[in-house]
Amino acid sequence: MSELAKIELDGKVYEFPVVVGTENEKAIDISKLRDTTGYITLDTGYKNTGATKSSITFLDGEEGILHYRGYSIEELAEKATFLEVAYLLLNGELPTQSELDSFGSSIKKHTLVHEDMKRFFEAYPAKAHPMGVLSSMICSLSTFYPESLDPHRSKEMKELTMHRLLAKMPTLAAWAYKNSIRHPFMYPNNDYDYCSNFLHMMYAMPTEEYKVDPVVAAALNKLLILHADHEQNCSTSTVRIVGSSQANLYATISAGISALWGPLHGGANQEVIEMLEQIHNDGGDVDKWVAKAKDKEDPFRLMGFGHRVYKNFDPRAKIIKKACDDVLEKMGINDPMLAIAKRLEQVALEDEYFKARNLYPNVDFYSGIIYKAIGIPTEMFTVMFAIGRLPGWISQWKEMTENKEPIGRPRQIYTGYTSRSFVEITKR
Numbered sequence: 001m002s003e004l005a006k007i008e009l010d011g012k013v014y015e016f017p018v019v020v021g022t023e024n025e026k027a028i029d030i031s032k033l034r035d036t037t038g039y040i041t042l043d044t045g046y047k048n049t050g051a052t053k054s055s056i057t058f059l060d061g062e063e064g065i066l067h068y069r070g071y072s073i074e075e076l077a078e079k080a081t082f083l084e085v086a087y088l089l090l091n092g093e094l095p096t097q098s099e100l101d102s103f104g105s106s107i108k109k110h111t112l113v114h115e116d117m118k119r120f121f122e123a124y125p126a127k128a129h130p131m132g133v134l135s136s137m138i139c140s141l142s143t144f145y146p147e148s149l150d151p152h153r154s155k156e157m158k159e160l161t162m163h164r165l166l167a168k169m170p171t172l173a174a175w176a177y178k179n180s181i182r183h184p185f186m187y188p189n190n191d192y193d194y195c196s197n198f199l200h201m202m203y204a205m206p207t208e209e210y211k212v213d214p215v216v217a218a219a220l221n222k223l224l225i226l227h228a229d230h231e232q233n234c235s236t237s238t239v240r241i242v243g244s245s246q247a248n249l250y251a252t253i254s255a256g257i258s259a260l261w262g263p264l265h266g267g268a269n270q271e272v273i274e275m276l277e278q279i280h281n282d283g284g285d286v287d288k289w290v291a292k293a294k295d296k297e298d299p300f301r302l303m304g305f306g307h308r309v310y311k312n313f314d315p316r317a318k319i320i321k322k323a324c325d326d327v328l329e330k331m332g333i334n335d336p337m338l339a340i341a342k343r344l345e346q347v348a349l350e351d352e353y354f355k356a357r358n359l360y361p362n363v364d365f366y367s368g369i370i371y372k373a374i375g376i377p378t379e380m381f382t383v384m385f386a387i388g389r390l391p392g393w394i395s396q397w398k399e400m401t402e403n404k405e406p407i408g409r410p411r412q413i414y415t416g417y418t419s420r421s422f423v424e425i426t427k428r
């Protein structure tokens with residue numbers, strides 16, 4: 001017999017089923033709570049609300065565990081390519097070589113975007129934030145592919161739309177950057193792998209030879225894998241709730257990009273660099289700013305330390321720290337802000353104040369340093385996050401539509417005026 005939870009309300013006892021996940025996570029199924037009792041639950045920010053069942057990502061914040069489809073993030077980051085992980089997230093299993101070849105060929109086939117989209121870029125001011133540009137451009141893809149407007153048209157059309165998105169996102173992201181600095185667009189070069197092709201479109205010029213650094217490409221591959229999915233975070237939940245209205249996939253992913261844009265979500269690695277600049281401009285005294293961070297009366301907080309979900313060391317940070325060290329050593333960069341970052345890292349890993357509070361450097365701390373080292377502009381950091389998170393968003397949307405989940409419609413507790421009569425303006 002399955003376990004039941006009992007809730008006593010107004011002198012009556014109600015029973016609700018307990019749902020147990022494959023990793024022994026437990027939840028009380030309250031989907032019939034209002035119909036049965038007349039009550040709803042209040043959970044501001046949905047911090048304790050399970051909005052869905054999902055087989056994509058398992059996250060244990062207390063133990064510092066992150067798995068995609070059962071595979072540890074450590075193994076995937078060490079052994080897989082980003083496209084292998086994308087295939088895994090979308091299809092539930094790692095690809096065979098022939099499946100990966102077919103998947104990769106399909107992605108390469110769709111990396112170009114319609115030439116008319118260039119006019120959209122030209123209309124944006126040079127100072128337009130690339131996340132705003134990217135969100136708009138992704139949404140506008142639906143106008144070029146009207147057959148995608150019905151997400152349930154066919155399995156083949158759904159797969160084609162997913163592949164188009166994965167293929168065109170790096171192109172549109174790189175072009176958003178090129179347009180911001182008024183450089184000519186570089187078309188995709190499909191002789192490159194996914195990450196190298198993006199770096200080519202970002203940094204190559206028509207009149208200059210550009211060689212992709214394999215250390216940089218490998219670091220980018222790891223970063224994209226580490227960001228590929230992260231369970232029901234703000235942007236992923238946005239994708240699922242927008243998609244639940246049966247909006248087309250392009251519009252749905254555009255909404256996810258907009259949610260990721262917020263500084264409390266995808267903008268964290270940008271805040272890391274801005275913090276390092278602040279310390280540098282103040283003279284670079286790390287001890288002074290560490291003392292400020294420890295002072296409860298001081299509003300200053302160290303960015304890139306600790307995590308809302310992980311109560312232990314962020315498992316992604318352990319992986320990307322090595323990639324960060326490799327990039328800095330390979331490129332031989334002598335940047336005072338990066339020196340400040342390494343000093344902050346040392347303090348956080350050794351100081352009892354930080355260790356006792358689990359304020360370890362997280363993935364945003366190291367990713368910001370890597371992006372700065374390889375020349376990614378600060379305003380592009382969140383765009384990089386979006387490229388990585390795309391297969392997770394698509395997988396979550398795919399799972400939701402295949403499960404025929406209902407349209408998302410949270411409830412509320414109303415706290416406004418009770419019923420009152422309208423007063424004509426001459427009598428007010």
